[in-house]
Amino acid sequence: MRFFAVEKQPQLSLEELCHVRWLLGGLLALLSVWTLFHLEVSIWPFAAVATVTIVGVMLHPALPGKVPRLVWRLLVPLIVVVFVVDVLSNEIVLSLVRLNTMLVLYRAVSYRERRDDLQLIALSLFLAVLTGVLTVSIVFVVQILLFTAVGMVLLFVINVVDDALAGAPVSTVRWVRIPRRRLLLRLRQAADVRVVVLAGGLFAAVVLVTALIFLAVPRFEVSNPINFLALNRKSSLTGFSENVALGEVTDIQTDDGVAMRVDVRAGAVVPEEPYWRMVALDEYSAGAFRMSPSARSASGDRALPYLDLAPMQQPVGDRDGRPRENGRIVIFLEPGVSRYLPQPGGFSEIQFRETQEIIPNDVLRVYAMREASAGLLSYQIEGADFGGVIPDPFFAQERTRAATPSGRRAAPRGGSLSLGGAGLEPAARGGVAYPHTTLALPEAPEAREYLAGIVAEITGGREVGAQEFARLACVYLDRRHSYSRQVRLPPVEGTRIEDPVIRWLQAGAGGHCEFFAAAFTLLGRAAGHPVRVIAGFKGGTWNGYENYFMVRHAHAHAWCEIYDGAGAWLRVDPTPGAGGIGTQSEPLNQAQVALASDRSTSAYLDSLRMIWYRRIVNFDQRSQQGVISSLRTVGRTARVWSEAVVQVVREQYAAWQKAPLSFASKGDILVLSIVLFLVAVLLKRLGLGKSDVLEWFQRGQMSTRRRAGLLLQRLEARVARPPRRRSWDEERALELAGQLMIIRFGRVETWPEPLKTFRAVRRIL
């Protein structure tokens, strides 16, 4: 009985199949070239040219025929030459991408036989995977899935065409123009609903199998994975560098894009407003802070490959709360944010997925990559501590070793001699080396005077500790200045001091975080406390969909750290409303999370990205074990649960059995009989007679017959080919066969005892 296929489906002719093949090949090439647009701006024009060419040739297949044969011949050597030149002058990975693109283009625009089509598929696959690895973008999933679908259809068509041609080259089929509309019409006619549904199902199956293989493929922790497919950027696009002028951080704040995502794993405690340290700036001159060269070279300015990285000062000097051993967070840093890694300041270890070239600076506790990563960078921080207290046991030593600015020649740790920056006054050039940079003030005596005056106003002339000073200074700044994005400084002519920070202090104007941080720094230094400015991010929004922290560029912030004189730096955030000194805001609790979480559409879209990063890009052996163990847990839970149910039912039944025939149990019986009656009525309505139900009960008997039949088969085979053992008793076998036959086909009343017979037969077999 077939309801379908009553009328014969039309089939595509060979020529039409060739058309489809040509178009699919072009489409595949287009898909792979599309991935280039996610790569880097410099390659975009190249990709655009390729796209236009491919589309043109795809729609006008006559074009390649018009190109002289000589040109085709020369094309491959030309590509090789271009590649060699490219490699010599550019970065190898990008050259590879360009070579691959050229080859794809070459194959896509030339006439293809089966071999060439296969080449095209392989080349396009390489290109798609290569760019996918470089960008780690979520679009890669879409691209590779589309690619697979088109690739599979293309392979299928190639195979069909190939069989239809029986080995003859495709070029024997002559066609120049693709009748697009007619082809579409024919495709629609020839497409069978069933086949299309099947193809869809198959594609789903491919995705499913891929997911399974992805989950199940054994993962080893390779001790030292090589990241040979990393794309290095020449410079970072935006973000923090070692020079921060006033207003730069605020500029960053105007960007609302996500700068990084933080996955908070079990056991980690993240405060409501975490501070993400990125750069520490010790040197001040005329409104600009920078990392002094001496500080930069303090722990060697060389990039070394690291897979995991621990701060040199292990948490020996931790005063309150040792870093939580299990506090693990994973940070996904967007490409091009900065070459400095955001981190909470206190941690026990940073682990990378692949080896990274890192310049660690343990003096400032700042970790920089050689260049900002072009792709997404993810790393894991063990024992994250957001306390805002950074132990630095060496600072005091270094300070004493370089007791006076003249002792600078004995630069600490063999660092190179500081030659000072361009922004320094000539007198200061030749410079102040690192530990002292944290105390350096503007050269102008008026400025120093003014600062000393304020310090005196703040302290009231008393000698106060760093912590107390910080508190008082914050109160002072908060009282005199308000927070404002716009800063209006009084004109320079009004005062003889040119330093913008001092002018700001004098004017009592409103300002943004950088002014507050800078002002606090100068005040602290004037009071004799080493102070440095820190730039990074503060806070973040909690994504309600996937439960992670989204830190946007808008969260960029600047604050200070003051040395407490006892081997640790304390975080001070002088910006109004930030809480001032050493603020350890409360850890987030559930209610706050619910309240603060972002459930907007953009957050949803961002959460998709996070799923991609968290579940797929970061999938590793540990995640695999997690999946296995969670499966195991599910199994165990199911077993426990079912056992419990069985137990309960059994108990209930036992209790019910023992209980005297009370009214309640009478009620049960009543209910039971009503149910039985209803079942009987229902069966009647369904047209199931007594015999059907009886037959259902007789299944047991039927299965005895079946068992007998199966045994009989085996026994007959054995009798036909008797075994060579001595105990083989043919007569007995035949007798048993007779009994089995009765059980199988005979009347039940005449049966011998089935089980006994079966046992005997099994013994003889």
Next chain:
Amino acid sequence: MLTTTISDTAQWSGPGARTWRWREFRLGRFLLSLVIPPRGQKVLPTAAGVAMIVIALAIGLAAYNTSSNILFIAFSLLLSTLVVSGILSWMNFGRTAWRMTLQPPLRAGQQAVLNLEVHNHKRFLPTYCLNFDLRASSGDTGRLVLRQRLDPGETRKMEWAFRPRRRGREMVEMTGVNSKFPFGFLHKHFGGRVAREVYVWPARIVYQIMMDASGTAETVGETVPRPGHGTEFMSVRRYQSGDSHRHIHWKASARQRKLMVKQLLAENQRGYFLFIETPLVVWENPAQFEQMCSLAASMAEDLFRQGQLVGAVINDGAPILTRRVSDLELLLDQLAVVEPVEHFGGGRLLPLRNVITFEPGRPDGVHAILRGRKAASA
């Protein structure tokens, strides 16, 4: 042994030849068959398949070395494509059936046509790209390709022409079905051998007839009953267009409910009887022997067509009286397999008048001898 005549009832074979029942499904056997293919079946990667596997391995290696999950995804995709292509191939073969029929007669040196019918028993899915490898025992090989989609429930007939070289038994077989479906990565061989043994009759040859020239006085031979325009009734047969209406056998037609025609007996006295003796001492030269077989076969056919063949006997065998076409076919079948015999009783005298015997010519050629005179030669 007469496979040539019952060609209509050739058996279907292949996975779809039998109706498949769930009751026969054994999970263990099925799973085993996925790992170890059943007898005769094998799966080999093609060049493209090898390339694909190499690429997959390379990407897998890169994935392990960089532990990049993007590469792991690509690796998984390639592997799953392989897996799915295996499943598709299996589905493509599933429930297809094929059978071979041969159209008799087959003669040595003449083109013969083998019909291969392929049927798709599947309910919903078409079948693509099946290749059938064919071989005849005399050396011809060929391949039939299912060039177009075979829709569910559709039967496709394909023809393969081959040329049997020698007379005798010819084994025509389909050695296997294979397919590169769906992606051309795997070449799946599905055993499914089907073979048919047929008789190849001796070749028809041109020969010279000298009977009438030699036979002058004695032309009275054996009586041959054959259809003709005599007076006596011979049999009825089905009406064919062109038959005279006067010969319609109305009674028989009424009973059979189809038009039947009377065949009247036309006896003649010019019947010949072929006596084919093949002692090894006489037929030493194999080429001459083959020629003799061809001559005997050609003469038998020609005489039968002219209604002049009474029958034939080969060596000690039972005489065959050639009343019907099937008798002639039987004779030709025997001629197809006759070989020179070492121990031959010899000297059998047949109580018949026009007996044609055969003897080798010197130095070559074969002669048919009638009453001591050459009747034909080749």
Next chain:
Amino acid sequence: MSDFVQATHVAEAKSAMERLKGSIRQYVRGKDDVIDKVITCLLASGHVLIEDLPGVGKTTLAYCVAKSIDLSFKRIQFTSDLLPTDVTGISIYDEKTQEFIFKPGPVFANIVLADEINRATPKTQSSLLEVMDRGKVSVDGRTETVGAPFMVFATQNPVDYEGTFPLPESQMDRFLMRLQMGYPEAADEIEILKGARHNYDSFALSPVVSAREVSRIQQIVPQVFVEDSVLDYMLKIVAATRTESEFKAGISVRGCLALKLAAQATALLCGRDFVVPDDVTRIVHEVLVHRLSLRRAFTDTLEERRVVTAILRRIIAAIPEPV
């Protein structure tokens, strides 16, 4: 009588039939298979159509069956001028008693050999076939019962055409089986030749089974147990003939019943009170082939029979035996 066969009855039936077989074998040599099938027909109260050439022992077989069971035996040679009354009998006017007296025809016997049945006119044929169906004869409003047990051996020559009236397919249905005798094997033929040429009267056969015994066994046969899966198997075979495109029509319900009955009789003959699939396959060709005809026209009956057999064999091979 209880509705199922008792073991003692089965044993009795088997021994009786063994005796019968032994007795027939004395004169019909080398045809054990045919003898078995004829006895099967006898047990199943069916009739046999034997298609073969003259002189291969049809009559001897029928005669031996009759003699061994103490049954009366009549032979009717069918010719084109044979009248129905020549078969059934006729009422003639008796002058003395002045009334019609029924003179029973040759059909009033236990075993009737209807030789060359296709030579008679359809009218005569149908008179015999009616008797075969009902076991009764109606003449002039009177109904006479023929002998019990009653069994017809009909023979026909498959090759001749002229002057014959082939049995219509509906009539073919009334024969339980169609058998071929075939030539005996060489060794058996030598035995036959060695023995003196007997005429029927000189057969030294004495009854080994009584007619009553045969009747009782005939009553047992329909009670032989057929398990559901075996019934299902038979039905599948029958259903397959109905869907096979090469056949003009499939097996009728009567044919299906005949198949069941024949299988039951075979089982009993083997000393079983239940049917196994083997019983079915053993007799299926004999029971079914003559009930099937091809859609294509064949002028040659033998050829047609061969093709039908081949198709039926294929059908049966495609249906798995119940396990």
